[in-house]
Amino acid sequence: MTRKQARMRRRRIRIAGFCLAGCILILGIVCGAFHHYVSQFPEDKIAENIYVGTVDLSGLSKKEALEKLAGQKKADQKQTVSLTVEDQKAEATLEECGFDYADVKANVKAAMDYGKSGGLFGRYKSLRKLSKEKVVLSPEYTLDQKATENILEERAVPFAKHAQNATITKSGSGLQINKEEIGETVDKSGTIKAIKKHLNDSWDHGSFAMEAKVKEEQPSVTEADLSTIQDELGSFSTDAGGGERWKNLKNGVEKLNGTVVMPGEQISVHDVTAPYDEEHGYVQAGSYENGQVVDTYGGGICQVSTTLYNAVLFSELKVVKRYPHSMLVSYVPPSRDAAIAGDTKDFVFENNYDTPIYIFGEIDDDNQLCFAIYGKETRDKTRKIEFESEEVSTEEPGVKYKADAELALGEMEVTGSAHTGKEVKLWKIVYENGKQVSKDVINESTYSKADKTISVGIKTKNSSAAAVVKEAVSTQDKAKIQAAISEASSMESSSEQ
Incomplete structure (x- = not known):
């Protein structure tokens, strides 16, 4: 170099x-x-011009941001969604549908962290960007699946043009089948997805309307299914009587008449005939309650279930639930009754045949409450069935005296009828070709006794006379009560002189 x-x-x-x-x-x-x-830019504050959805979180702490978003959620929950089904409107608030912000904490964290992590130049670039345009973090809006499904089931599904099952009716000319029709129902999952999509894609945080999603609905009972119903499997009838009680019998029978039960399906008589109130066609009539006969809406419905129970027995359908009355009834032998009592007693049976059955019920021209069950007969032609009630034990009623302040002193009035108590077994006896092939106990029933109730009057201005009779009534001794009445009458007469 x-x-x-x-x-x-x-x-x-x-x-x-x-x-x-x-x-x-x-x-x-x-x-x-x-x-x-x-x-x-403070570490504990969100930078300016940062939004979660439409909510401006500029300069807020984490706590303040969460509170502001909670306030927005409350406002959002008040908005309504209106769904059109067959020109009908079904509405619900978003709150009813379980509307929520799925990731609000994550959104606030992302807003708080914006421009506060990474290299110096990257942070500067991100924060500088905020002076020119806002940064919008998108929340995920969700619905409670079960709550929304329930809303749709209750308010939207009834408006759909549903499939019509094939039906069967009985008239003088026999059994006629009416063909089924394909229909539509609300696609609940599809509708919920559509609502969520709208909320997360184009929602302006106001109330909105949309078409409900629908799908084809096939009938569950077809003409082909019912074509096998040709034979009477079993029937039974009881006298329908009269008065207000008769109206309840007719109403209950009409609710059960025409019911088709598919193979393996169960029927609850309570569920088909209830609720028992004026709105649903029932009147007040006598029924058992705490060992006495009292007037209640639907009084007499137990005779409907009892008559059907006997038709079920002769049809040899499977009995799932059956309860006796608290006391004996007069229209069937002991242990052949089936009581209905709110949520505690019900008659439930199952179609254990391989083909559908049809329940026909009416009160005929002879005032007989009748049930007949039709289906496809598969039993031996020589098969015959009998039912026998066996009394295991009996308890005779007594007499019970009760002081009555509304009844004149010394007057005696029967206010509760007597009923014998019994324990009973019901035997099912089967014959084929004229010979007995089986005898089995199919139920056991206990009926409580009810004493005859006699009210004894203690109504008088003479409190001492009333006390004498009341004391005698507490002994439940007829002779002492009669003696006390005589004594009290004398005391009352003396006080009047």
Whole structure:
């Protein structure tokens, strides 16, 4: 290397050093400026111009941001969604549908962390961007699947043009089948997905309307299913009587008449005939309650279930639930009754045949409450069934006296009828070709006794006379009560003189 070349090299090194020093100086100045800009944004506050959805979280702490979003959620929950089904409107608030912000804590964290992580230049660039445009973090809006399904089932599904099952009716000319029709129902899952999509894609946080999603609905009972119903499997009838009770019998029978029960399906008489109130066609009539006959809406419905129970027995359908009355009834032998009592007693049976059955019920021209069950007969033609009630034990009723302050002193009035208590077994006896092939106990029933109740009057202005009779009534001794009445009458007469 020549001297000249060496000098040139040393010169280039000096220039490079100056340039590097300059660059370092400039970089230091720039970094200082970046750091100064970034340091203006507090670590515990969200930067300006950051939104979650439509909610501005600028300058808020984490707690303040969560509170503000909670307030927005409350406002959102008050909005309604209106669904159209067959030109009908079904409405619900978003709150009823379980509307919520799925990731609100994550959104607030992302808002709080914006521009506060990564390299200095990246943070500066992100924060600088906020001065020109807002950053919007998108929340995920959700619905409670079960709550929304329940709303749709209750308010939207009834408006759909549902499939019509094939039906069967009995008339003088026999059994006629009416063909089924394909229909539509609300697609609950599809509708919920559509609502969620609207909420998360284009919702303006106001109430909104949309078409409910529908899908084809096939009938569950077809003409082909019912074509096997040709034979009477069993029937039974009881006298329908009269008065207000008769109206309840007719109403209950009409609710059960025409019922088709598919193979393996169970029927609850309570569920088909209830609720027992005026709105659903029932009147007040006598029924058992706490060992006495009292008037209640639907009084007499137990005779409907009892008559059907006997038709079920002769049809040899499977009895799932059956309860006796608290006391004996007069219209069937003991242990052949089936009581209905609110949620505690029900008659439930199952179609254990391989083909559908049809329940026909009526009160005929002879005032007989009748049930007949039709299906496809598969039993031996020589098979005959009998039912026999066996009394295991009997408890005779007594007499119970009760003081009555509304009845004149000394008057006696029967206010509760007597009923014999019994324990009974019901035997099912089967014959084939004229010979007995089986005899089995199919139920056991206990009926409580009810004492004859006699009210004894203690109504008088003479409190001492009333006390004498009341004391005698507490002994439940007829002779003492009669003696006390005589004594009290004398006391009352003396006080009047």
